[in-house]
Amino acid sequence: MKTxxxxxxxxxxxxxxxxxxxxxxxxxxxxxQWGAIPLAFLISGxxxxxxxxxxxxQQNHWWQxxxxxxxxxxxxxxxxxxAILGLINFLGTRYHLRTDLTETQLFTLAPQSRELVxxxxxxxxxxxxxxxxxxxxxxxxxxxxxxxxKFKFEYVNPQLRPGLAEKFGVKDFGxxxxxxxxxxxxxxxxxxxxxxxxxxxxxxxxxxTSSTTxxxxxxxxxGERPFSPGKxxxxxxxxxLDDKNYTASPLNLAENSKVPEDxxxxxxxxxxRGLFEGEVKALQEYLNRGGNLLLMIDPxxxxxxxSLLQEWxxxxxxxxxxDVSGQSVGLGPAAPLVTEYGQHPITKDFGxxxxxxxxxRPLEITPVASVQATPLLRTKPYPSSWAESxxxxxxxxxxxxxxxxxxxxxGVALTKKLPAKSANPIPQASPAPSRLPSPTTNVSPSxxxxxxxxxxxxxxxxxxxxxxxxxxxxxxxxxxxxxNGDVFLNSVSWLSQQDQxxxxxxxxxTKNRRINLTTTQANLLxxxxxxxLPLIGFVTAVAIWWKRR
Numbered sequence: 001m002k003t004x005x006x007x008x009x010x011x012x013x014x015x016x017x018x019x020x021x022x023x024x025x026x027x028x029x030x031x032x033q034w035g036a037i038p039l040a041f042l043i044s045g046x047x048x049x050x051x052x053x054x055x056x057x058q059q060n061h062w063w064q065x066x067x068x069x070x071x072x073x074x075x076x077x078x079x080x081x082x083a084i085l086g087l088i089n090f091l092g093t094r095y096h097l098r099t100d101l102t103e104t105q106l107f108t109l110a111p112q113s114r115e116l117v118x119x120x121x122x123x124x125x126x127x128x129x130x131x132x133x134x135x136x137x138x139x140x141x142x143x144x145x146x147x148x149x150k151f152k153f154e155y156v157n158p159q160l161r162p163g164l165a166e167k168f169g170v171k172d173f174g175x176x177x178x179x180x181x182x183x184x185x186x187x188x189x190x191x192x193x194x195x196x197x198x199x200x201x202x203x204x205x206x207x208x209t210s211s212t213t214x215x216x217x218x219x220x221x222x223g224e225r226p227f228s229p230g231k232x233x234x235x236x237x238x239x240x241l242d243d244k245n246y247t248a249s250p251l252n253l254a255e256n257s258k259v260p261e262d263x264x265x266x267x268x269x270x271x272x273r274g275l276f277e278g279e280v281k282a283l284q285e286y287l288n289r290g291g292n293l294l295l296m297i298d299p300x301x302x303x304x305x306x307s308l309l310q311e312w313x314x315x316x317x318x319x320x321x322x323d324v325s326g327q328s329v330g331l332g333p334a335a336p337l338v339t340e341y342g343q344h345p346i347t348k349d350f351g352x353x354x355x356x357x358x359x360x361r362p363l364e365i366t367p368v369a370s371v372q373a374t375p376l377l378r379t380k381p382y383p384s385s386w387a388e389s390x391x392x393x394x395x396x397x398x399x400x401x402x403x404x405x406x407x408x409x410x411g412v413a414l415t416k417k418l419p420a421k422s423a424n425p426i427p428q429a430s431p432a433p434s435r436l437p438s439p440t441t442n443v444s445p446s447x448x449x450x451x452x453x454x455x456x457x458x459x460x461x462x463x464x465x466x467x468x469x470x471x472x473x474x475x476x477x478x479x480x481x482x483x484n485g486d487v488f489l490n491s492v493s494w495l496s497q498q499d500q501x502x503x504x505x506x507x508x509x510t511k512n513r514r515i516n517l518t519t520t521q522a523n524l525l526x527x528x529x530x531x532x533l534p535l536i537g538f539v540t541a542v543a544i545w546w547k548r549r
Contacts (some may be wrong), residue, residue, distance in 0.1 A: 005327075008121060017048030021042055021045025021046060024038045024043075034131070044435045059082060065237075081157060087463055098496045107143070109147070109198065110198065114493065116361070118147050118148050120150040120151065122181065123151075124152070124178060124179070124516075125154065126151075126153070126201070126317075127153075127172045127178075128155045129157075129158045129176075130158075131158075131159065136195050141196070148255050158173065160448065170319065174191050176189070176196060178205065180208050183208050192454060206244070211244060214496055215249065216248050217259070217260065217263050217265070217266050218268075218269060219251070220240075221248045222271035225474070229324050230477055231307075234475055236477075236480065237475075237479050240485060241489070244493075251266070253276075253283075258286075265496055266293050266294070267296070267299075269471050271297070271299055273300070273301075275313075280308055282303060287417075287465065289463075290462070290463050291531050294465075294468075294495055295465070295519075296466045296471035296474065299361035309467065312371055312414050312467075313368035313464055314414070314465075314467050316363065318361070318389075319391075320387065320389075320404070321361060321385065321388075321469065323336035325384045326356070332358075333396050334359055334396070335357065335359070336356070336385060337354060338354070338357065338378065338410065339352050340377075340379075341377065343374070347377075347490070353482065356473060357468075360410050361410075362408040362469060363411070365412055370416055370417050371415070371451075372416075373413070376410075376411035377487075379412035382398070382406045386405050387396045413462050413491075414464065414465045414467070415465075417461065464495050478545045
């Protein structure tokens with residue numbers, strides 16, 4: 001009896017081995033730290049279990065029995081299978097291998113996107129401010145993330161993290177931003193009808209990682225808006241351009257008879273005096289070689305650019321734009337409140353947003369061959385707005401004989417196709433230190449900075465012109481009101497022709513492989529699946545039964 005009790009005691013004692021092994025394994029997995037304590041438990045359990053196996057083998061030749069050998073073989077095979085599965089899982093986690101079997105490679109990034117992400121010089125993060133996570137958008141972002149550890153993305157509910165949303169200047173659900181260092185840039189606004197675009201995301205990645213800038217010149221010498229802060233200055237607009245990777249510089253055409261070759265955009269902001277004939281000719285030559293011009297002309301001024309505008313089918317109306325709809329929000333009748341915008345890249349995301357243009361003049365648009373004109377800003381119909389001809393009267397009233405009924409056009413965007421012989425390379429940005437204050441992190445929902453690829457210099461195929469009947473909207477104080485700043489920044493961005501230099505990534509579309517059936521064919525398919533096929537199976541089963549009966 002004592003010998004039997006002693007054997008049972010040793011059996012219970014050796015059962016401590018598996019117990020200690022399980023304790024050590026559990027401690028290591030839970031804490032994710034394989035320190036001294038988990039390893040001590042594991043080693044003790046293995047040693048005790050080994051001693052138990054050796055003792056059992058010595059006592060009753062347990063190891064030499066056929067059942068033990070069969071059990072050992074099964075155990076080794078099981079461990080081998082688990083090890084192989086673990087190795088496959090490890091390799092699958094570390095090394096990703098995906099095969100896109102769709103005909104148009106719907107789930108594969110374009111080569112340009114893959115190369116750009118793999119060579120990112122610094123970490124990039126995509127912020128999606130939305131309450132829901134669209135699976136299609138998430139798959140696209142995961143594809144980007146697989147290319148480089150420097151690419152990250154995060155979904156943020158702006159209602160739960162209002163501080164972060166305010167930091168990015170988020171105004172609506174679905175806004176997608178890129179962040180790299182102290183740079184932040186709007187990619188697009190996603191919704192049910194418009195999903196995240198690979199073309200836009202790759203284009204913005206290229207822009208935000210670029211170390212080059214585009215040149216925007218401001219014409220000076222005719223009483224234009226000054227750069228330095230002060231009354232009537234456009235220092236906030238210039239700073240916003242600097243924040244978006246543009247370099248703003250003054251230009252005096254009286255001293256330089258030609259617009260510089262590196263000018264991406266030329267801005268004429270509120271001239272109070274007329275330009276010389278040679279200066280107007282320089283502007284015309286700049287446009288004829290593929291240049292881009294932004295004219296902001298106030299009423300009661302004559303900049304002497306009628307000959308230039310006539311070629312584009314634009315005439316400056318000398319009357320004053322009157323809009324009484326803004327009086328409910330404290331605006332006078334001479335400050336038109338615009339909520340109607342044209343279908344154009346400059347204004348396509350504005351919806352029914354508000355922009356204000358104190359003391360503005362209307363524009364008249366006449367069709368011209370080879371020129372495409374799109375009205376950007378329109379006032380409300382009469383009697384809410386009209387063009388007032390009596391600028392001296394203290395009481396603004398509509399006069400049917402002299403005044404023009406609304407709606408009035410206050411801004412227009414125009415493009416002109418260039419002959420092949422006139423097409424010159426689009427001015428590319430060159431690396432240069434900014435002469436303006438250091439950029440801030442203010443972000444507005446406007447178009448982004450231009451793509452500036454030093455390796456390729458695409459040829460300009462068109463020149464662009466934006467004419468606005470007001471410059472006050474872009475001055476300090478008004479620039480940050482409502483959509484005023486977006487009108488200016490989007491105009492400069494569109495004029496920079498960044499859409500002409502974007503990456504050539506074709507949108508991928510699924511092919512329609514639906515089978516269109518007639519009513520007869522559909523009925524026949526229904527009968528065959530519900531009646532004929534089951535009947536054939538039943539008859540076959542009966543025949544086999546009858547044969548084997």
